Amino acid sequence: MNRPIAVLGGTGPEGYGLALRLAQAGEAIIIGSRDAKRAQDAAAKIKEKIGPAAQVSGAENSAACSAADLLVLTIPFEGHATLLKQLKPAIRPGSIVIDTTVPLAASVGGRASRTLGVWQGSAAQQTAELVPKGVTVVAALQNASAELLNADGPVDCDVLVCSDDPSAIQTVRTLAAKIPGVRAIDGGKLENARILEQITALLIGLNIRHKAHTGIRFTGLPPAAYEIK
Numbered sequence: 001m002n003r004p005i006a007v008l009g010g011t012g013p014e015g016y017g018l019a020l021r022l023a024q025a026g027e028a029i030i031i032g033s034r035d036a037k038r039a040q041d042a043a044a045k046i047k048e049k050i051g052p053a054a055q056v057s058g059a060e061n062s063a064a065c066s067a068a069d070l071l072v073l074t075i076p077f078e079g080h081a082t083l084l085k086q087l088k089p090a091i092r093p094g095s096i097v098i099d100t101t102v103p104l105a106a107s108v109g110g111r112a113s114r115t116l117g118v119w120q121g122s123a124a125q126q127t128a129e130l131v132p133k134g135v136t137v138v139a140a141l142q143n144a145s146a147e148l149l150n151a152d153g154p155v156d157c158d159v160l161v162c163s164d165d166p167s168a169i170q171t172v173r174t175l176a177a178k179i180p181g182v183r184a185i186d187g188g189k190l191e192n193a194r195i196l197e198q199i200t201a202l203l204i205g206l207n208i209r210h211k212a213h214t215g216i217r218f219t220g221l222p223p224a225a226y227e228i229k
C-alpha cells in the first residue's frame with residue numbers, strides 16, 4: 001500500500017475534490033474531519049464513485065494526522081490556527097504539510113474576493129510557525145477550484161508549489177501532477193504563498209463577474225519546468 005495522505009477538512013468541497021482526484025490516481029487517502037463519522041461517510045462516497053479498489057478511509061483529524069506523513073490542510077482560515085494547535089502533538093516528525101488555505105475576508109463576514117492581512121505574510125507562513133520543528137510546510141493548490149476538482153473533466157490549472165525545502169517541493173509537484181490537467185511548477189520560497197493566496201481572491205472575483213470557474217496558466221516557461229522526475 002502507498003504511504004497514506006491525510007486530507008484534513010476533507011469533508012468540504014476542496015478537500016473532498018483533492019481526495020477524490022488523488023484516490024483516482026491510486027494514492028491511499030485518509031479523510032480527516034472533526035467528526036470521524038463524517039469523514040467515514042465522505043470516504044465511503046469516494047469508494048462508491050471510484051470502486052472498491054480505492055484506498056480511502058476516514059478518521060477524526062488527529063487520528064488521520066498520526067497515521068500519515070503527508071498532510072493536506074483544507075479547512076477555512078477561521079479554524080486554521082486553532083486546529084493546527086490541536087493537531088500539533090499528532091503531527092509526526094518529518095511530515096510535509098501541504099497548505100491550501102486562503103485567508104478570505106469571508107472568514108470574518110467580508111467579501112470572498114478579498115483577503116485578510118496575516119501577520120506572518122500568508123496562511124501558509126502562519127502554518128510554518130505553528131507546526132512542530134522538523135515539519136515542512138508547502139503552499140500549493142490554493143488556485144485549484146473545488147468545482148473543477150469535483151467535476152469529471154481535467155482540472156485546467158497550473159499549480160505553483162512553494163516551500164523553503166526544495167525536496168518537499170518535488171514531492172508535492174509529483175503528487176499534484178497526478179491530477180489530470182494540472183501542471184505542477186516549482187514556485188520558489190514559501191513566502192510566495194502570500195501571492196498565491198491573493199490570486200485565489202482574484203479568481204473568485206472573476207468567477208462572480210463572469211459566472212465561470214477560472215484557473216491560472218503560466219506561459220513562457222521551458223518544458224523542463226513542467227517535467228516530473
Ligand SMILES: NC(=O)c1ccc[n+]([C@@H]2O[C@H](COP(=O)([O-])OP(=O)(O)OC[C@H]3O[C@@H](n4cnc5c(N)ncnc54)[C@H](OP(=O)(O)O)[C@@H]3O)[C@@H](O)[C@H]2O)c1
Nearest residue numbers: 009011012013014033034074075076079101102142145146
Ligand atoms: N473551495 C474552493 O474552491 C477552494 C479553492 C482553493 C483553496 N481553497 C481553500 O481550501 C480550504 C477549504 O475550502 P472549502 O471550500 O472546502 O471549505 P469549507 O467547506 O468551509 O470547510 C472544509 C472543511 O473544514 C472543516 N471545518 C470547517 N470549519 C472548521 C473550523 N472552524 N475548524 C476546523 N475545521 C473546520 C469542515 O469539516 P468537518 O466539519 O467535517 O470537520 C469542512 O467540511 C479553505 O482554506 C479555502 O480557502 C478552497
